[in-house]
Amino acid sequence: MRKVYVVGIGQTKVKEHWERSARDLAVSSILEAMEQAGIDKADAIYVGNALSGELTGQEHLAALIADFAGLGGIEALKVEAASGSGGAAVRIGYLAVASGLQDVVIVTGVEKMTDLSAPATAEALVTATDDHYEAIHGLSLVALNGLLMQRYMYEYDLDRKDFAQFSINAHNNAVNNKYAMFRRPMTVEDFENARMVADPISLLDSAPVADGAATIILGSQNVNSAVEIIASAVATDTIALHDRRNPLFLQGACESAQRAYAQAGIGPDGIDIFEPHDAFTIMAALSLEACGFASEGEGVRLAMDGEIALQGRIPICTMGGLKGRGHPVGASGVYQIVELVQQLRGEAGANQVDCRLGMAQSIGGSGATTVTHVLKVPD
Amino acid sequence: MRKVYVVGIGQTKVKEHWERSARDLAVSSILEAMEQAGIDKADAIYVGNALSGELTGQEHLAALIADFAGLGGIEALKVEAASGSGGAAVRIGYLAVASGLQDVVIVTGVEKMTDLSAPATAEALVTATDDHYEAIHGLSLVALNGLLMQRYMYEYDLDRKDFAQFSINAHNNAVNNKYAMFRRPMTVEDFENARMVADPISLLDSAPVADGAATIILGSQNVNSAVEIIASAVATDTIALHDRRNPLFLQGACESAQRAYAQAGIGPDGIDIFEPHDAFTIMAALSLEACGFASEGEGVRLAMDGEIALQGRIPICTMGGLKGRGHPVGASGVYQIVELVQQLRGEAGANQVDCRLGMAQSIGGSGATTVTHVLKVPD
Numbered sequence: 001m002r003k004v005y006v007v008g009i010g011q012t013k014v015k016e017h018w019e020r021s022a023r024d025l026a027v028s029s030i031l032e033a034m035e036q037a038g039i040d041k042a043d044a045i046y047v048g049n050a051l052s053g054e055l056t057g058q059e060h061l062a063a064l065i066a067d068f069a070g071l072g073g074i075e076a077l078k079v080e081a082a083s084g085s086g087g088a089a090v091r092i093g094y095l096a097v098a099s100g101l102q103d104v105v106i107v108t109g110v111e112k113m114t115d116l117s118a119p120a121t122a123e124a125l126v127t128a129t130d131d132h133y134e135a136i137h138g139l140s141l142v143a144l145n146g147l148l149m150q151r152y153m154y155e156y157d158l159d160r161k162d163f164a165q166f167s168i169n170a171h172n173n174a175v176n177n178k179y180a181m182f183r184r185p186m187t188v189e190d191f192e193n194a195r196m197v198a199d200p201i202s203l204l205d206s207a208p209v210a211d212g213a214a215t216i217i218l219g220s221q222n223v224n225s226a227v228e229i230i231a232s233a234v235a236t237d238t239i240a241l242h243d244r245r246n247p248l249f250l251q252g253a254c255e256s257a258q259r260a261y262a263q264a265g266i267g268p269d270g271i272d273i274f275e276p277h278d279a280f281t282i283m284a285a286l287s288l289e290a291c292g293f294a295s296e297g298e299g300v301r302l303a304m305d306g307e308i309a310l311q312g313r314i315p316i317c318t319m320g321g322l323k324g325r326g327h328p329v330g331a332s333g334v335y336q337i338v339e340l341v342q343q344l345r346g347e348a349g350a351n352q353v354d355c356r357l358g359m360a361q362s363i364g365g366s367g368a369t370t371v372t373h374v375l376k377v378p379d
Numbered sequence: 380m381r382k383v384y385v386v387g388i389g390q391t392k393v394k395e396h397w398e399r400s401a402r403d404l405a406v407s408s409i410l411e412a413m414e415q416a417g418i419d420k421a422d423a424i425y426v427g428n429a430l431s432g433e434l435t436g437q438e439h440l441a442a443l444i445a446d447f448a449g450l451g452g453i454e455a456l457k458v459e460a461a462s463g464s465g466g467a468a469v470r471i472g473y474l475a476v477a478s479g480l481q482d483v484v485i486v487t488g489v490e491k492m493t494d495l496s497a498p499a500t501a502e503a504l505v506t507a508t509d510d511h512y513e514a515i516h517g518l519s520l521v522a523l524n525g526l527l528m529q530r531y532m533y534e535y536d537l538d539r540k541d542f543a544q545f546s547i548n549a550h551n552n553a554v555n556n557k558y559a560m561f562r563r564p565m566t567v568e569d570f571e572n573a574r575m576v577a578d579p580i581s582l583l584d585s586a587p588v589a590d591g592a593a594t595i596i597l598g599s600q601n602v603n604s605a606v607e608i609i610a611s612a613v614a615t616d617t618i619a620l621h622d623r624r625n626p627l628f629l630q631g632a633c634e635s636a637q638r639a640y641a642q643a644g645i646g647p648d649g650i651d652i653f654e655p656h657d658a659f660t661i662m663a664a665l666s667l668e669a670c671g672f673a674s675e676g677e678g679v680r681l682a683m684d685g686e687i688a689l690q691g692r693i694p695i696c697t698m699g700g701l702k703g704r705g706h707p708v709g710a711s712g713v714y715q716i717v718e719l720v721q722q723l724r725g726e727a728g729a730n731q732v733d734c735r736l737g738m739a740q741s742i743g744g745s746g747a748t749t750v751t752h753v754l755k756v757p758d
Binding site for chain 2: 056066
């Protein structure tokens with residue numbers, strides 16, 4: 001098994017790109033990453049995308065993007081795992097390079113979400129839940145997360161505003177990220193006054209759906225300020241929340257993290273920065289707990305105590321996270337890796353954290369699929 | 380890089396499964412394959428599926444299937460490449476085992492297509508074309524194949540009925556396959572009198588969409604009457620037909636086959652049986668030519684001369700192919716491998732061909748993605 005390095009990154013700004021299509025966004029990020037990596041061809045491209053069929057009428061996206069990026073002929077496949085699609089594509093790219101079968105691989109996450117009305121977009125997002133046992137009852141992803149947050153508050157005697165620091169931290173960090181959607185800070189007051197979406201989840205608990213694409217170039221050589229991927233792991237759980245023994249513990253996220261820790265030969269203490277799947281504040285809390293950064297019921301306290309800030313014990317969402325940078329669903333998992341690479345290379349500007357090891361966790365749905373990667377500055 | 384073997388197969392009958400869902404079909408084929416392989420767990424499952432979001436409102440299919448198959452917790456990801464999705468999933472499973480990262484991998488192809496009306500199903504299938512340049516003009520996959528067939532007939536001075544032997548051969552072979560959808564022979568007269576779909580393509584040029592699931596178990600050990608996968612290759616082409624230099628030559632299918640031949644250390648002469656992506660008779664002809672079994676314009680003559688029959692020079696669609704067995708779009712690529720394994724193990728019953736090397740080609744759309752696998756009876 002060969003070592004796998006990230007040797008180039010590219011990304012578009014996350015926003016409502018009214019004038020651009022999924023293929024355009026993807027190609028922009030690919031060309032930027034290829035230029036940075038100093039390559040003009042590759043062996044394969046794996047595309048992470050969750051909903052291009054439902055949202056834009058375009059499946060078969062990987063071959064299309066390969067063609068429009070001028071990569072005609074190369075291996076091109078799309079990987080899907082709902083909102084974990086970006087992480088899943090990184091996983092497949094990792095397999096291809098680690099196996100020795102491919103030398104240079106492009107991994108692109110892309111989502112174009114603003115072509116449809118909000119209800120139609122919401123309907124597409126519901127396909128990540130269990131159609132027979134959840135969607136059929138009208139449960140959306142935000143509703144399911146609302147149930148989780150409600151239960152968490154009840155079990156651990158917390159209030160809505162105790163979750164505020166997750167979003168405040170994300171927005172604060174997004175201010176300095178020129179690719180982020182929301183470059184404005186947020187206060188506890190803003191959080192408390194935010195419009196309710198699915199009680200107790202408000203607009204400011206929720207990451208915004210948006211358009212965007214991010215790309216990483218993977219290779220087997222330590223060149224170009226490369227950052228090594230020292231662990232890559234996927235684990236699953238039931239989709240339906242009611243089938244889980246303890247809905248407040250993300251078993252799949254835990255197993256995914258444990259497998260990654262075993263590969264990396266470290267534990268949570270060894271991780272300097274963490275990019276969680278903060279699609280909702282409750283998901284950030286549960287992810288921190290599943291990965292062992294906090295014990296059960298303590299994830300929110302980590303935020304309340306300022307430990308997730310850039311100068312805290314375990315900085316998260318260092319470039320804005322899903323909440324501040326924006327959440328183009330199938331692209332977010334690749335944005336996370338791009339941002340870890342910026343940090344690990346020391347290119348994170350005002351948000352720079354002193355770090356050598358970073359972890360990213362890309363989650364599909366409410367924790368049914370979890371992809372964890374650990375990245376490291378080579379010795 | 381490790382060797383990769385198919386150590387178990389499973390499949391459901393292909394038909395209109397009104398009473399069963401995608402997850403049910405997938406689980407049936409998985410449990411059958413696992414029993415045959417003598418395993419009760421695996422390291423990962425990769426699911427090939429083209430349209431479950433559009434057709435059944437269910438994305439995030441791999442985690443769901445893993446759970447319902449009792450495989451809770453394992454790595455589970457979905458791979459999409461339109462009608463080449465089944466072959467694409469086999470490709471990813473191959474990468475995982477070859478890399479040494481996973482020891483036992485399940486690859487399942489599944490499609491549930493009969494829940495919607497015919498127009499709605501057709502609309503879903505159109506997502507495999509280029510939305511900006513083909514679908515927007517009302518071009519469907521069958522219409523695109525109609526253009527190809529028309530042009531082929533013009534260039535090579537052929538008649539509609541010259542294509543009949545592709546469908547007749549497929550139907551003849553399906554008669555003895557208990558998993559096939561159409562177990563009835565067809566005559567030239569039937570073919571000539573068939574209802575027109577997109578001139579010159581008639582109903583009997585076209586593989587039927589249907590429901591079904593097929594599974595293979597991949598491992599690194601030569602056990603359980605294993606069949607070795609000695610080549611695995613993906614190549615792409617433009618999706619839009621008008622962007623191809625020569626629409627009558629499937630460049631992507633050719634490159635995919637050439638890469639597979641190079642890995643296997645053989646040429647077309649070394650292949651004993653071939654499973655083409657015969658979604659339409661014209662596609663079978665073009666695939667034969669792209670793989671070097673016939674020169675350009677001679678693919679149809681191979682059929683007219685009986686060379687594709689079980690006793691011919693290069694038997695194709697040996698268990699019915701897409702036309703006779705049925706074409707559950709994202710599952711077909713896995714059915715092809717299952718059927719090759721049946722042949723290579725000598726378990727093909729009345730359809731048995733004397734063979735040691737078989738090739739399968741799974742094509743997405745009209746040739747934009749092509750996945751080629753070569754299988755061999757171990758020495």
